[in-house]
Amino acid sequence: MNVIKGLIVKDFQTIKSYKSTVLYMIVIFVVCGFLNNEVINFLPIFMPLCFGMLGISSFSYDNLAKADKYLLTFPINKKDIVKARYIYILLVTLLGTLLGFVLTLIVQEIKTSNILNKEFLGNTLAIIIGGLLSIMFLQAFQIPVMYKFGAEKGRIIQMIMVVVLMIGISLIVTALMKFFNISLDSFIIMLKDYLIAILGISVIILYILSFVISCKIYDKKEI
Numbered sequence: 001m002n003v004i005k006g007l008i009v010k011d012f013q014t015i016k017s018y019k020s021t022v023l024y025m026i027v028i029f030v031v032c033g034f035l036n037n038e039v040i041n042f043l044p045i046f047m048p049l050c051f052g053m054l055g056i057s058s059f060s061y062d063n064l065a066k067a068d069k070y071l072l073t074f075p076i077n078k079k080d081i082v083k084a085r086y087i088y089i090l091l092v093t094l095l096g097t098l099l100g101f102v103l104t105l106i107v108q109e110i111k112t113s114n115i116l117n118k119e120f121l122g123n124t125l126a127i128i129i130g131g132l133l134s135i136m137f138l139q140a141f142q143i144p145v146m147y148k149f150g151a152e153k154g155r156i157i158q159m160i161m162v163v164v165l166m167i168g169i170s171l172i173v174t175a176l177m178k179f180f181n182i183s184l185d186s187f188i189i190m191l192k193d194y195l196i197a198i199l200g201i202s203v204i205i206l207y208i209l210s211f212v213i214s215c216k217i218y219d220k221k222e223i
Contacts, residue, residue, distance in 0.1 A: 003076055007084035008091070010067075011058045015092070018054055025050060026103065033107040043107070044100040044124060045131035051096025052135045055089035059146045082147070082215050086207075089139060097132045104128075126196065133199035140206035147217045 015022075029043055062068060071081060104124055145157050 003080050004084045004087065007071075007076075007081060008088045011055075011085065011088040012092075014058050014061045015054055017061075018057075022050065022054070026099075030103060030107060033104075034111065043104045044097075044128035047100030047103065048093050048096040048128075048132050048135050051099070052089070052093040052139060054096075055092040056139070056142055056146065058085065058088065059150075063150060078219050079215050082211065082218050086143065086211055086214070089143065090136070093132065093135060093139070097128055100131075101125075101128050129196055130199065133196065133203050136203045137199065137206060140203065140210040144210055144213045144217060147214045147221070 026047075029046060033043055068081070072078070101124065108124075149157055
């Protein structure tokens with residue numbers, strides 16, 4: 001456990017290099033939130049997305065520093081290294097989610113003094129949970145790709161993968177709608193009612209599979 005904790009702390013050091021950029025982006029979005037009401041709706045999604053990308057960027061830092069070669073000179077299990085990376089990325093993404101939620105409430109309170117409105121809180125929570133699960137869904141695919149192809153090639157493959165996923169999901173959804181004879185309006189209503197539950201279950205299953213695949217890839221990889 002101490003080994004995993006130490007590896008997570010190591011990865012958290014990478015955020016320090018981005019602190020000015022993150023602060024700059026937060027200020028811009030908060031200011032835009034005051035100027036335009038529509039921006040507030042994107043803030044709960046933008047923050048976990050940015051922090052999730054920071055988590056993935058730790059692969060680049062380790063690649064540049066040749067960290068894996070150094071770490072494996074110690075009696076460290078490769079599975080622990082992978083586990084620490086997954087925990088770190090998840091913690092950073094959750095941190096971004098919390099920050100996005102808090103900033104949204106602050107902006108809304110200053111603008112309208114209406115954060116206790118049940119409809120606003122419900123919508124904000126739905127957006128932020130849906131955004132978090134969507135980002136984690138993508139991360140479940142991104143992390144094994146980074147382990148397989150490395151930081152540089154991984155970025156290109158990630159972009160291709162996101163496009164393929166979007167097209168694939170669209171085709172599957174369209175086919176299911178035709179097969180079960182479901183209209184677009186009915187499908188949208190179903191999404192509102194069940195999307196978070198479907199995403200939540202999917203993310204849990206995918207994260208477990210993603211971790212297992214990453215462990216196998218990293219275990220066979222020559223460092």
